[in-house]
Amino acid sequence: MTSPPEQGETEPAPSTPRSGAHQVLLLVYALFTVAAGARSLVQLATKADEAPVAYTLSLLAAVTYALGWLAIRRASEGRTGFAARMLWVELAGVLAVGTVSLIEDDWFPDATVWSDYGIGYGFVPAVLPVAGLLWLRAQDPERAGGGAVTAFRVVAFAEALSWLGLLTGMFFKYVVDAGERGVQVFGPIHGTVFLTYLVVTLLTWRSQRWSLVVAAVALAASVPPFCTVLFEEWARRTGRLGGATSDDARRAPVT
Numbered sequence: 001m002t003s004p005p006e007q008g009e010t011e012p013a014p015s016t017p018r019s020g021a022h023q024v025l026l027l028v029y030a031l032f033t034v035a036a037g038a039r040s041l042v043q044l045a046t047k048a049d050e051a052p053v054a055y056t057l058s059l060l061a062a063v064t065y066a067l068g069w070l071a072i073r074r075a076s077e078g079r080t081g082f083a084a085r086m087l088w089v090e091l092a093g094v095l096a097v098g099t100v101s102l103i104e105d106d107w108f109p110d111a112t113v114w115s116d117y118g119i120g121y122g123f124v125p126a127v128l129p130v131a132g133l134l135w136l137r138a139q140d141p142e143r144a145g146g147g148a149v150t151a152f153r154v155v156a157f158a159e160a161l162s163w164l165g166l167l168t169g170m171f172f173k174y175v176v177d178a179g180e181r182g183v184q185v186f187g188p189i190h191g192t193v194f195l196t197y198l199v200v201t202l203l204t205w206r207s208q209r210w211s212l213v214v215a216a217v218a219l220a221a222s223v224p225p226f227c228t229v230l231f232e233e234w235a236r237r238t239g240r241l242g243g244a245t246s247d248d249a250r251r252a253p254v255t
Contacts, residue, residue, distance in 0.1 A: 037062035
């Protein structure tokens with residue numbers, strides 16, 4: 001039996017955060033676990049010979065979503081190691097299956113959950129692990145920030161990912177000569193995210209009171225592939241997105 005706290009003492013705060021984002025992620029992962037699992041089990045039981053690769057990959061996706069649910073649950077209790085690995089594995093699976101489905105049509109007479117990067121599910125399979133990684137990233141106090149800062153970090157990461165998808169599509173179109181499907185999928189996505197990044201960058205420039213030079217560098221970072229993530233990390237470390245140490249800020253060459 002534990003004794004009540006002495007006068008003037010406070011009870012420790014609960015260790016498990018219950019944010020809205022955390023609950024939404026758990027709900028979506030649970031829904032996709034059930035949906036992908038039920039779909040794949042029925043397909044394997046009734047017509048496995050029609051598209052065995054696709055149906056097996058759908059079952060694998062269901063297992064991945066179940067592990068993703070567990071990873072988010074553990075991360076909400078402060079144990080983030082499993083989630084940090086599992087979410088990247090899930091994203092790699094979506095990208096790998098999505099890419100193979102574009103170049104090997106014969107393997108997919110029927111679509112899997114991750115075919116064409118989840119286009120049959122509104123690209124939610126591609127967005128879900130990214131959302132989980134961003135949520136996990138937000139748990140780091142050094143990366144916490146206001147609304148504009150959070151929006152900038154999200155869009156900077158999304159812009160880099162859209163570049164990855166577009167470059168993958170261009171590789172299979174121009175190098176492998178496997179058709180234009182990847183470019184048709186990721187071209188509009190990249191264009192939309194690119195314009196969103198420009199708008200959010202201007203809003204962040206005003207809210208964080210960046211100099212014109214910093215704002216110009218932030219905008220220019222959207223042109224070369226993956227440079228938005230490099231700029232976001234540099235801005236965070238130098239105090240331009242919050243969370244930097246005074247030594248980091250003093251070492252920053254751009255004002």
